[in-house]
Amino acid sequence: MKPLKIIIAEDNPKDLEFLELLISSWDEEVSVTHAHNGQAALELGLNQEAPLVISDIQMPELNGIDFARELWQQKPAARIVFWSQFKDEMYVRALAKIVPPETVYGYILKSSSKERIASAIHTVLIDEQCWIAPEVRKVQGRAGHSLTALSDIEYEALLDISLGLTDNLIAQRRYLSRRGVQSRLNSLYSKLGIDQEQFHSDKYGDSFNLRNRAVAVSLARGLINAFEMENEEQDFQTWFKRFQRNNKPKDTF
Numbered sequence: 001m002k003p004l005k006i007i008i009a010e011d012n013p014k015d016l017e018f019l020e021l022l023i024s025s026w027d028e029e030v031s032v033t034h035a036h037n038g039q040a041a042l043e044l045g046l047n048q049e050a051p052l053v054i055s056d057i058q059m060p061e062l063n064g065i066d067f068a069r070e071l072w073q074q075k076p077a078a079r080i081v082f083w084s085q086f087k088d089e090m091y092v093r094a095l096a097k098i099v100p101p102e103t104v105y106g107y108i109l110k111s112s113s114k115e116r117i118a119s120a121i122h123t124v125l126i127d128e129q130c131w132i133a134p135e136v137r138k139v140q141g142r143a144g145h146s147l148t149a150l151s152d153i154e155y156e157a158l159l160d161i162s163l164g165l166t167d168n169l170i171a172q173r174r175y176l177s178r179r180g181v182q183s184r185l186n187s188l189y190s191k192l193g194i195d196q197e198q199f200h201s202d203k204y205g206d207s208f209n210l211r212n213r214a215v216a217v218s219l220a221r222g223l224i225n226a227f228e229m230e231n232e233e234q235d236f237q238t239w240f241k242r243f244q245r246n247n248k249p250k251d252t253f
Contacts, residue, residue, distance in 0.1 A: 003029040005048060006125060009041035009055040009067065010034065015110070019054055019083075022118050028126060038062025042070055050077040052125045057084040057091055058227050065091060069098045081106040081124045081131075083117065088222030092139045093150070106131040139222070150191050150223065157184040159232050161211045162224050173239060185211075192217045 006023060010016045016034055023030050035041035039061040045051040051071065057064035064082055071078050082095070087109060099105055106124035108117055112133065123131040132140070143149050150158065160170045167181045176184070194213050218224050 003031045004052060004125070006030055006032050007041055007044050007048075007051060007053045008032060008034040009038060009053060009059060009064065011036045011056065011059050015056070019121075022114070022121070025118075026122065026126075036060075038064065038067035042067050045071045045078060046074060048075070050079070051075055053078060053080045054121060054125075055080055055082055057082055057086060063228075063231075065094045065098065068095070072098060072100050072103065076100040076103060079104045079124055079128065081108060081121050083108045083110055083121075085110040086222070086225070087133070087136050087139050088225055089139050089143050090223050090225065090228060092136060093143045093155075093223075096140070096143065104128050104130055107133055107136045109133050109135060142221075150188070153184055154188045154191055155223075157181075157188045158214065158218055158223060159229075161185070162215050162218070162229060163232060163236050165236075172243060173236075185214075189214060192221075 008016060008019050010019065020032055020034075023032060033044055035044055037060040038055075041053065041055060041059075042062060045053060053071070055064045055067060059067070062070070064084070068078075068080050068082075071080070082091075082105070084091070084107075092107075095107070104124055106120050108120040108131065110117075112120075116133075120131040120133070123129050156174060157170070160173065165173065167178055170176065170181045171178055174181070189210055192214055194208075194210060194217060215224070
């Protein structure tokens with residue numbers, strides 16, 4: 001019987017060593033290959049019929065979500081265990097959109113006990129059953145609730161104000177009117193549970209800047225984080241340079 005082939009996508013050497021030692025203790029015969037970034041992991045996975053993968057989420061080149069999206073598009077039978085120190089809602093939200101129907105996958109936190117991590121990985125990769133950390137299930141519930149889950153356009157609005165864009169620039173970027181921008185922002189504030197009346201008093205007037213408050217609440221909820229905002233900043237800079245070129249004043253003679 002051929003050994004099971006497991007791909008470990010992890011850029012932290014200590015975490016990689018931990019996983020290799022964990023897997024080596026199994027009764028099953030297993031061979032392990034590792035990738036230090038999401039792109040390398042994707043190349044390895046595409047060379048297997050039904051890849052078995054343990055993947056970090058925050059990785060160079062391709063993060064774990066983007067890696068999984070591309071792998072599942074071509075290998076829907078791939079079984080992936082996401083193991084991460086983050087249970088951020090932004091990752092849970094993104095993951096819910098890309099998991100193919102009837103696909104087996106898992107999500108375990110690095111802060112979990114060694115026994116729980118081993119059980120989660122074995123359950124998904126060997127027993128072919130889903131395994132989601134209880135802490136992540138709570139986030140899944142919030143991310144999937146109609147009263148608190150952000151729509152795609154509300155999430156876009158959150159990213160835009162997190163980048164510091166004005167209403168005018170948001171309107172240009174998203175092809176909206178100023179009224180359309182305000183409508184999206186008001187909807188975002190409502191989903192986040194903040195509004196003008198909540199932070200208004202006759203004595204002090206508007207006590208909070210709603211945009212800043214929305215960013216603060218979103219950071220606390222894990223809807224945004226510094227790592228992923230770096231990628232959003234790069235995307236914005238690419239768009240902004242193109243926008244500036246297209247709107248450069250023409251020379252007059």
